[in-house]
Amino acid sequence: MPITARPADPRALGVLKAHAVEVDRLSQEKLKQEQSLRELVLD
Structure with a gap:
């Protein structure tokens, strides 16, 4: 759905940016956890 031009x-931009940074950080952590789990399984 289109975002109305205002x-x-x-x-609001600061909140969006902070949210994007937080999401990015969380996804990085999730990747690291998945990698370490894979290493445990492979060992």
Whole structure:
């Protein structure tokens, strides 16, 4: 669904950016956990 064009709220942009950073960090951690699990299984 299209996002309605509104003047950008700097606070909203900051929240979105912080959320994106958090999601990125979580996905990195998830990848590391999956890799270490694979190594345990392979050993």
